[in-house]
Amino acid sequence: MSHEPIDSPTTWVADHVKKYVESGGAHGHLFHGAPTLLITTTGRRSGLPRRTALIYGRDGERYLVVASNGGAADHPLWFHNLLSQPRVRVQVGADVFDAVARPATSDERPRMWEIMAGIWPHYTGYQRKAAREIPVVVIERAAPSRALDELDEQA
Template structure:
């Protein structure tokens, strides 16, 4: 049975309710739930993101589909890098940081291998799309 394709808040809700049994894979890529603190509201904000585990950390891309502006979740973590992460049933605190230089390029290649559409998004925008490393606090 193929699971229905859901997006946004409904994707997050199903993922959390099922401990990732629903919504963990999208287009063959693994998904995590990232919770940031709203920079304006101070309230938790959740988003489902493609990720790759790398050297004990989790890497995500602030692509915003190649839009001209960064996604809200990225703007939030720039103000407060203390985040919560859920990978399947595993929930943990993490600290987010933006990769730069050679690390960014190396991680971009890893993420584009997971989801090749990132390269298309990069061509759509003039901004440098941030690559974010989520460092677990365990």
Template structure:
């Protein structure tokens, strides 16, 4: 099973032929700019299409703190996202409460554990909207 750096390497090397389909769902690669270092960081994330956008969830397994990639995109919302061989620049933003009410069921259909993660933490787990630039 692909995970972490190996997942990113295989996805990049094969334009997602290896790594896109993962544990019964789909993953894309999100690249953010480090808020402290300025270095590029690429993370494989479960995604779902939404209209002409893509959705990802900043769950970090339900820990009390958000994932580093989320903190990075809050500081610099200009990111890159890759779905299979399609790599593009995007603007990342946190879904509004109204949007999240519609988007959350789409994401939990793709990865039911998101509901469990939300029950584990008092932190409101955000849905992130990626809008192609």
């Protein structure tokens, strides 16, 4: 991702991201009491880096985020992007790293959903109104270069 990321077109999200980035994660890490991270995906059509802020949880060393889109009928664009290109850049507080993101498996999802609904109870309401199963996304820090090379070979 060599270009400067394009931030969310949603004004309040873009403002949140700007505050997060400019402060090195000191401001904006907590959003209404919930921890947030920044994720940069690669646009599946444009090939350009796209950045947004998401509430996260932890499952051991892995990070979890929810592709809720506020309970809308469609998945958020960032989710479609990572399905196309699972290599992402993540910022958690001041820590910036490359990672690999994937939807939780059907076996993983129930337990991970409970973790995330415990952090942000609104997810339960979003799921009730959505006409789709809202995905939980697992983000794992990329191993130095081997994991990324393997992903390139699979693409």
